Amino acid sequence: MKLQWQEAHPNNYRQGRGDTKVDRVVIHIAEGHLHGTASWFQNPKAKVSAHFTVGADGTVIQSVSEKNTAFHAGPVPPGQPDMNARSIGIEHEGFQNPAKPWVPTDAQLDATAQLVAGICQRHGIPVGRTHLIGHNEVFPGRAARAHCPGAGWPWDRFIALVMQHMLVRPAPSQPQPPAAVPAPQPDAGKRTVRLMDASTNLPIGTGSLVNDKVYLTPETLKQLREG
Numbered sequence: 630m631k632l633q634w635q636e637a638h639p640n641n642y643r644q645g646r647g648d649t650k651v652d653r654v655v656i657h658i659a660e661g662h663l664h665g666t667a668s669w670f671q672n673p674k675a676k677v678s679a680h681f682t683v684g685a686d687g688t689v690i691q692s693v694s695e696k697n698t699a700f701h702a703g704p705v706p707p708g709q710p711d712m713n714a715r716s717i718g719i720e721h722e723g724f725q726n727p728a729k730p731w732v733p734t735d736a737q738l739d740a741t742a743q744l745v746a747g748i749c750q751r752h753g754i755p756v757g758r759t760h761l762i763g764h765n766e767v768f769p770g771r772a773a774r775a776h777c778p779g780a781g782w783p784w785d786r787f788i789a790l791v792m793q794h795m796l797v798r799p800a801p802s803q804p805q806p807p808a809a810v811p812a813p814q815p816d817a818g819k820r821t822v823r824l825m826d827a828s829t830n831l832p833i834g835t836g837s838l839v840n841d842k843v844y845l846t847p848e849t850l851k852q853l854r855e856g
């Protein structure tokens with residue numbers, strides 16, 4: 630994933646998040662090209678921005694730091710949570726066509742999945758459709774954004790790709806499985822011992838000491854019996 634920085638004009642985003650924790654990623658279609666979109670966020674009159682814009686070739690331009698609030702989710706209806714404050718917004722180079730819904734390119738979808746895997750790890754966001762949403766789902770019923778990102782965004786494939794990228798690069802804080810404890814070896818304590826005659830203090834054979842028991846070879850046993 631190629632990531633470039635092209636900072637948005639300060640008019641187009643807000644410093645910080647207030648007390649709001651980031652728990653949503655919002656997917657958009659830009660209705661524009663990669664560089665045109667990133668440049669628009671630098672226009673002091675735009676009053677809009679997204680954290681990232683992903684090009685059709687997989688190039689990613691970051692315009693707003695994740696710790697700041699980008700303006701991508703639209704005005705907040707009364708009584709609704711501030712979706713901008715709680716989310717990361719990702720624009721995608723592309724143009725919607727109601728007759729044939731826009732579909733991201735493979736390179737674009739994969740770059741976004743890789744990006745979102747990192748975002749979910751950094752902010753502790755669960756990977757699933759509750760937390761990864763389209764602009765059209767931010768405030769359901771807002772007809773003006775019904776086609777952002779539109780019916781062509783492959784949600785199932787996208788979420789599978791995000792999970793795949795998380796497995797490839799697990800978060801450092803993720804607990805590791807405990808190291809395997811070696812199974813006890815049955816012969817670990819086996820030692821060869823000399824058997825002595827207590828009265829003469831002379832050797833009378835050998836045996837194997839295993840777990841506090843002495844095992845005699847048939848030869849020694851025979852020798853002892855006949856001795």
Ligand SMILES: [Zn+2]
Nearest residue numbers: 657658764777
């Ligand atoms: Zn949108």
